Amino acid sequence: xxxxxxxxxxxxxxxxxxxxxxxxxxxxxxxxxxxxxxxxxxxxxxxxxxxxxxxxxxxxxxxxxxxxxxxxxxxxxxxxxxxxxxxxxxxxxx
Amino acid sequence: xxxxxxxxxxxxxxxxxxxxxxxxxxxxxxxxxxxxxxxxxxxxxxxxxxxxxxxxxxxxxxxxxxxxxxxxxxxxxxxxxxxxxxxxxxxxxxxxxxxxxxxxxxxxxxxxxxxxxxxxxxxxxxxxxxxxxxxxxxxxxxxxxxxxxxxxxxxxxxxxxxxxxxxxxxxxxxxxxxxxxxxxxxxxxxxxxxxxxxxxxxxxxxxxxxxxxxxxxxxxxxxxxxxxxxxxxxxxxxxxxxxxxxxxxxxxxxxxxxxxxxxxxxxxxxxxxxxxxxxxxxxxxxxxxxxxxxxxxxxxxxxxxxxxxxxxxxxxxxxxxxxxxxxxxxxxxxxxxxxxxxxxxxxxxxxxxxxxxxxxxxxxxxxxxxxxxxxxxxxxxxxxxxxxxxxxxxxxxxxxxxxxxxxxxxxxxxxxxxxxxxxxxxxxxxx
Numbered sequence: 001x002x003x004x005x006x007x008x009x010x011x012x013x014x015x016x017x018x019x020x021x022x023x024x025x026x027x028x029x030x031x032x033x034x035x036x037x038x039x040x041x042x043x044x045x046x047x048x049x050x051x052x053x054x055x056x057x058x059x060x061x062x063x064x065x066x067x068x069x070x071x072x073x074x075x076x077x078x079x080x081x082x083x084x085x086x087x088x089x090x091x092x093x094x
Numbered sequence: 095x096x097x098x099x100x101x102x103x104x105x106x107x108x109x110x111x112x113x114x115x116x117x118x119x120x121x122x123x124x125x126x127x128x129x130x131x132x133x134x135x136x137x138x139x140x141x142x143x144x145x146x147x148x149x150x151x152x153x154x155x156x157x158x159x160x161x162x163x164x165x166x167x168x169x170x171x172x173x174x175x176x177x178x179x180x181x182x183x184x185x186x187x188x189x190x191x192x193x194x195x196x197x198x199x200x201x202x203x204x205x206x207x208x209x210x211x212x213x214x215x216x217x218x219x220x221x222x223x224x225x226x227x228x229x230x231x232x233x234x235x236x237x238x239x240x241x242x243x244x245x246x247x248x249x250x251x252x253x254x255x256x257x258x259x260x261x262x263x264x265x266x267x268x269x270x271x272x273x274x275x276x277x278x279x280x281x282x283x284x285x286x287x288x289x290x291x292x293x294x295x296x297x298x299x300x301x302x303x304x305x306x307x308x309x310x311x312x313x314x315x316x317x318x319x320x321x322x323x324x325x326x327x328x329x330x331x332x333x334x335x336x337x338x339x340x341x342x343x344x345x346x347x348x349x350x351x352x353x354x355x356x357x358x359x360x361x362x363x364x365x366x367x368x369x370x371x372x373x374x375x376x377x378x379x380x381x382x383x384x385x386x387x388x389x390x391x392x393x394x395x396x397x398x399x400x401x402x403x404x405x406x407x408x409x410x411x412x413x414x415x416x417x418x419x420x421x422x423x424x425x426x427x428x429x430x431x432x433x434x435x436x437x438x439x440x441x442x443x444x445x446x447x448x449x450x451x452x453x454x455x456x457x458x459x460x461x462x463x464x465x466x467x468x469x470x471x472x473x474x475x476x477x478x479x480x481x482x483x484x485x486x487x488x489x490x491x492x493x494x495x496x497x498x499x500x501x502x503x504x505x506x507x508x509x510x511x512x513x514x515x516x517x518x519x520x521x522x523x524x525x
Contacts, residue, residue, distance in 0.1 A: 031442070031443065031445070033445075035446075045313075047210075048175070048207060048209050048210035048211075049209075049210065051208060051209030051210070052208075052209070052313065052314060052316055052317045052320075052340075053209065053439070053441050054209065055314055055317045056317060056320060059317075059321070070321070071321075072318040072319075072321045072322045072325075073318070075314050075315075075317050075318040075321060076314070077313070077314060080314070
């Protein structure tokens with residue numbers, strides 16, 4: 001594997017990112033209360049939580065707090081479907 | 095079946111206007127409903143079902159209100175997050191009939207999800223045709239279009255009648271009760287501007303694009319388009335009005351509904367023409383928009399044109415706590431969808447499963463017995479109105495109020511309780 005192919009994200013970084021994103025999603029998209037069984041793999045789109053407005057809020061937050069620039073082509077369900085997916089996406093952008 | 099997409103709304107047959115002059119018989123006086131939008135329609139239908147005559151006055155040329163005039167293609171507030179009907183009892187039955195009539199008239203009318211909410215997708219022109227036909231079925235309802243309630247009259251703290259302008263011809267009518275369902279408290283404001291709190295939300299303006307490739311805005315493509323729009327505004331490629339634009343798939347497969355959010359004052363239709371022309375040029379190179387063309391355009395939709403000062407003022411805390419009231423007229427559960435003039439839309443869902451009551455007292459104008467408001471101009475905090483103003487809840491409010499007014503019809507005329515300050519009476523010769 002060449003250096004350029006080495007993942008830039010260590011598990012620790014991803015875990016810290018996940019924790020921050022999870023806290024933000026719970027506070028802002030769930031009004032602070034995690035539903036039973038919620039975890040980082042919960043399908044936020046199927047739950048109706050990650051709707052159009054929520055994606056707009058989320059990407060504004062990502063750009064402000066995480067310093068990434070989200071392009072229109074980045075706005076696909078796979079990037080916003082769960083806390084884990086979002087963290088992986090942001091880590092890859094960073 | 096109603097032909098969808100009809101450009102000319104069917105006209106309701108206007109009976110000859112000869113309402114009883116003031117001084118007539120109380121027992122046969124109608125309930126006067128001003129405004130034939132969601133709340134006014136529901137109030138008229140429910141009161142007539144209760145056996146009382148209704149005089150429904152609509153300022154515009156046709157009934158249907160915000161849905162038909164502003165081009166609302168998703169009716170919220172009919173169902174909760176689980177897809178269950180929000181209203182119960184007689185109000186639930188009336189709203190179920192509305193849904194049944196709309197879906198029977200147009201196979202494309204169907205429930206859909208927007209985020210956690212469930213809405214009924216409709217074609218605004220079909221909605222207008224359906225409610226027009228529905229009104230005409232009930233002989234107790236006399237509907238006058240191009241008729242405005244210009245001068246409510248009251249004495250001893252109770253409403254007595256009103257002057258209505260029927261196609262420019264003023265007539266005085268004695269009324270049993272007067273319901274302001276104008277959406278902007280226009281009638282109450284005429285009685286006393288201090289009885290109305292000023293509105294403060296952004297207005298909506300809808301333009302329909304046709305000829306868009308089906309599926310172009312499938313979730314979450316609409317968000318990506320919004321992102322492109324905002325970038326284009328920031329780069330000076332599009333006018334600032336496009337910064338708060340929300341596109342959505344319409345009822346027709348080739349339709350996109352463009353909803354602009356603008357200050358309710360200082361609206362210039364000519365400037366909007368230029369904005370739309372510029373936007374269409376910008377959209378056409380994007381995938382799916384190559385053959386797009388401008389279709390219908392709605393009237394400016396005023397989300398908050400002013401709220402009455404009622405006997406009770408519904409609060410945000412009432413909503414979030416799912417508060418119950420003994421004098422409930424209906425229930426609501428729509429999120430608090432506040433279009434703040436400074437910061438744009440803020441959507442706050444109520445706690446899961448929460449339904450709140452809207453009390454009759456929030457529809458009763460303070461100090462004038464027999465004078466009510468239903469719909470967007472109820473008595474409420476701005477953020478409570480931002481939930482209660484949704485179309486389905488306005489139908490519920492009108493239905494519950496109409497039923498309660500009909501039930502009171504056999505009682506003696508209402509009077510203002512002694513603890514309320516009564517308004518000074520209007521001139522005995524009208525205004």
